[in-house]
Structures are given as structure tokens and as C-alpha cells.
Amino acid sequence: MGAKRHNSHTDRLLSRDLIQPPRWLTHNLMFEGITGSEAYGCADKSSSSDIDIVGFVIPPKEYIFPHLSGYIQGFNDSSKKSFDQFLAEGVEDKETKRNYDVVIYNIVKFFSMTMDNNPNMIDSLFLPRRCITRSTAIYEHVRNNRHVFLSTKSYHTFRGYANSQLSKITRKTNSENPKRAESIKKYGYDVKFGYHLVRLMLECEQILTTGTLVLDRDAKTYNAIRRGEWDLDRLVNWFTSKESSLEKMVSEAVVPHSCDKGKIKQILVECLEMHYGDLSNEVVLDKSIHDVLDDMEDVIRRYRK
Secondary structure (H helix, E strand, O other): OOOOOOOOHHHHHHHOOOOOOOOOOHHHEEEEEEEOHHHHOOOOOOOOOOEEEEEEEOOOHHHHOHHHHOOOOOOOOOOOOOOOEEEEEEEEEOOOOEEEEEEEEEHHHHHHHHHOOOHHHHHHHOOOHHHEEEEOHHHHHHHHOHHHHOOOHHHHHHHHHHHHHHHHHHHOOOOOOHHHHHHHHHHOOOHHHHHHHHHHHHHHHHHHHHOOOOOOOOHHHHHHHHOOOOOHHHHHHHHHHHHHHHHHHHOOOOOOOOOOHHHHHHHHHHHHHHHHOOOOOOOEOOEOHHHHHHHHHHHHHHHHO
């Protein structure tokens, strides 16, 4: 069962020969959405800022189950078919006068990164409906189960990403990017990095205390930072205080310490079966195909001895 065809950004960019994904990608695109400032409620409508596109795809069956095409892990060479993601950055669309950054993940990688509470992947499951540009029954199935992915691991990942933003702020006293250079000159730091720092910490707080995520809940704060209403001292002091309070929230978090991997694997298999049909011959739920291939590799290794 393929995705319902409608004019997603990926479709449109491909039709104008602005991107060159694998030929099967758009026919198997299960989800596409707009992330970034549009999703967080702080997009500058007057600017020609980049549009960030994220999605996931279910590739042809042999990409998910390479053993079906005769591949045995550790035995064949590295030329086996593989697909983790399609990435196209800085795609200039003269028709819309916008630049696009596009990343479409293999659904397996998407699940893996989301289980790790990667902030970008978590955000994509909580996008406002206005930001979803392609939805299928498979995406809706994942979205309906999105809270299963949340855990206190978010404390480490979101805080880590926020620390990265702070490092960029304190390290970059100038920039070759005209917009960033203007922001640094005007406000003393890059306010885009600043609002992302605050956003990541507040999203982490939401997850730990409410068990869900509303991406544009704190849009007023984000917009205030982007307008330069927070100076650098206020930003750094706020971060230090919030980091301390989040540490205390972890022990009382409403989300589990780790996500239910068995449940998530079940959801993944259900998505694959919605697309491919019955997988009972390919997947054993209490033992992943990767485990089976690892066992086969061990056998081959012993035989070579």
C-alpha cells in the first residue's frame, strides 16, 4: 500500500528536477512535514528563510531485509543495497524564492533515532497539523503511538543539543552568513541559536512534566528572543537555572526511564506489514532479523577457523 499521491514538497522539487532522490522514493514516502520556525510558531513571514523538510520512507523490501536478495552479513561484500536517508541541502527554488533543506529517512533509521529521543525526530511526530505536507495511514499509525517513544532519555539528548547551541553562541563572535552577522552585531549574539537553546530546554521540560509535546506552546518566548528582547546575560543565566531545575525533574518525570522497545518494534512491524503485506516469514518478533544475521555471521566465522 503506497502513499496517497499529492503535491508534497518532495514531489514538487523532484518534478522540477531540483532534487535527485532514488526513483522509488516519492512513491513510498509515508510522511513529510515542515519543521523549524514554522512548526515552533516563530517564522518570519517577511523573510525568505529556508524551509526545513523532514520525512520517512519505506524503501523496497530488499533494503529492509537484505537476506531476501541473498545477502548474508559478514559473508558478502559491502556492495549490498542500503539506504539510510536522502539528504538535499540548500535547494534553491526560484519559483517560490525559497531555499529548501530536505532529509527523508528510511523508516527503520527514523524509528531508531526517535527511540533515542533525538530532538529532531521527536519534534517531527508532534508537528502541528498545518505543518504536515504528506500523511498516510502508516504515518498516522506512528503518530497515534508517538508517546511510546518518550522517555527520560530526552533529558540527556535535548539538554545536549541545547548545550551545543550555547557553544555556538559563545564561540561565534562573527559569521560569514549575512543574517547571522547582522544578528550578532545588533544583539551581541545570534538570536536564532538563542531561541533554539530555550526551545530545546522548554521542550524537554514539557516531556518530563506532561508526557507530551506542543511545539508552538512557547512561541511568544521564542519570538521575543528573536526580536532581541533577551540579552546574552539573561539567556545564559536562564539556561543555567533551567538546567538545574530539569535535573530535579528527571526523578519525578511522568515518562518512563526507557521506552518500551518491544512495543516500538511491534509498531514498526505493523507499519511494514501495512506496506508490504504479511511478514511472518521475514520477521520473528522475539528475535530481530539483525539478531538472526548476527548468528549467521558467527557460524560463518567459526567455519572459517
